[in-house]
Amino acid sequence: VSVASGKLSKVTVTDQAGKEVAGAISADGASWAPSANLSVASQYKVTAQAADDKGVVATAESSFSTLTPKQDAGPxxxxxxxxxxxxxxxxxxxxxxxxxxxxxxxxxxxxxxxxxxxxxxxxxxxxxxxxxxxxxxxxxxxxxxxxxxxxxxxxxxxxxxxxxxxxxxxGRDKQSTVDAESHQMTVEKDGQVVQTIPISTGASSPKSWNAYNGTMVIEAREGSAVMDSSTVPGLEGTPYKHPVPHSLRLTDSGTYVHGNNWSDASVFGHENVSHGCIGLRDAPGDKGDDSTPAGKFYADSIVGDVVTVKNSVGDDVKPDNGLSGWNLDWKNW
CATH class of the missing domain: 2.60.40.3710 (Immunoglobulin-like)
Structure with missing residues (x-):
């Protein structure tokens, strides 16, 4: 808002909801500017008073619209x-x-x-x-x-x-630690160990089956999820595509805590046979059984729960793979 001659004495700018826009008149009285950027695609009303060098006051009203963006970033x-x-x-x-x-x-x-x-x-x-x-x-x-x-x-x-x-x-503080060497997952809630679950995680060979080390976070509860080997670049072995029960996604690349209903019960707590995921014993069927270790762990898990893997022969999980940013120190965050 500006004046060609004289000095501004009062400027009121309101948005389309009638809310006044914060702003200030310049030291020379020639213009008024908002304190922050105006909203795009919006209408504003202006009421301005100005006085000339003889003290004659004039009031003017006007309105204007800000630009309507043709593109937005779609956050x-x-x-x-x-x-x-x-x-x-x-x-x-x-x-x-x-x-x-x-x-x-x-x-x-x-x-x-x-x-x-x-x-x-x-x-x-x-x-x-x-x-x-x-x-x-x-x-x-x-x-x-x-x-x-x-x-x-x-x-x-x-x-x-x-x-x-x-x-x-x-919510409550639930953190689980998977020890790939001992084939056990220790579950803590609010700082207290509440359970130790026998598991089977990523096999030591071939390398593409190794489980990631590091701190991961449950980013989705997917129930019965279809595991498709073709979606994992470089995964070795026989191709597969089948539903897996009680699936909790940990990484974008396809690491899960999930039910395993195809391995013998003797595997859990003793062998690592998976393609990089953390498997808990489950019952046959696409949806498994809610009373199994996998079913109970799934029912008690929410997005944002922490799952840390240690002692795997695999690489460290990258900070941008899922919600794994905890593996980047605060100084570099």
């Missing part, structure tokens, strides 16, 4: 509003278009945690940013994510596309 996250997640939950935000102005994006995404936990983002490439605290969340923490990306130009002529708030809660 989407992995959070369900008012959902409950495990202590290892990482908020993942993916964009359908490459982001160039990363700093502007980060400045317009804020986290509000009930216990004051500080959250920081880390970019994996130019279309994905993950957010987490330095250490696992504390049980009971309520978290609200504030997205204010609608009017952010994330790349030339591409805007963020969304203004929204999403709230989630951190």
């Amino acid at each position: 989407h996250d992995n959070i369900g509003d008012n959902a409950t997640y495990g202590v290892g939950m990482i908020v993942r935000l993916d964009f359908k278009k490459p982001v160039k102005n990363k700093d502007d994006v980060v400045k317009n995404i804020t986290f509000e945690a009930s216990d004051g936990t500080v959250v920081k983002g880390h970019w994996f490439g130019n279309q994905r940013i993950d957010f987490r605290p330095e250490k696992f969340w504390k049980s009971g923490t309520k978290v609200t994510v504030h997205y204010r990306l609608k009017s952010v130009e994330v790349a030339p002529d591409v805007y963020g596309g969304v203004d929204s708030d999403e709230t989630f809660t951190i």
Whole structure:
């Protein structure tokens, strides 16, 4: 808002909901500017008063519309509003278009945690940013994510596309540790060991069957999931495609904790025979049996629960494979 002659004495700008826009008149009285960028695809009403050098006051009203973006980056996250997640939950935000102005994006995404936990983002490439605290969340923490990306130009002529708030809660603290050498999974809840489950994980040979070492997080509860060897690049052995019960996804590349209803019961706790997953004894049938070790573990698991694998002959899981960002130290996050 500007004046050709005289000085502005008062400027009121309101949005289409009637809310006044914060702003200030310049020191010389020649112009007014908003304190923050205006929203795109929006209408505004202006009422301005100005006085000339003789003190004559004039008032003028006008309205204008801001540009309507032709493209938006299509951001989407992995959070369900008012959902409950495990202590290892990482908020993942993916964009359908490459982001160039990363700093502007980060400045317009804020986290509000009930216990004051500080959250920081880390970019994996130019279309994905993950957010987490330095250490696992504390049980009971309520978290609200504030997205204010609608009017952010994330790349030339591409805007963020969304203004929204999403709230989630951190549930009980469940962390499981898989020891590939002893073939056992130790389950802790709220700091106490509650169960040790015999398992069978990735075979030592061939290499493509090795289980990953490192801290992983349940990113999806998939029930009976179809395991298809053709979707795993470089996987050796006889091709397969069949439903597997009680499947909890740990990585994008296809690592699961799941029911195994084809191996003999003597395998669990004694041999590693899987193609890289963590198998728990289950009953025959596409859906297995909820009363088996696999069924009970599945029923008691939520997205965000932590599963750590140690003593495998395999490689360390990469931080961008699923919600595995806990394997990147805070200094480099």
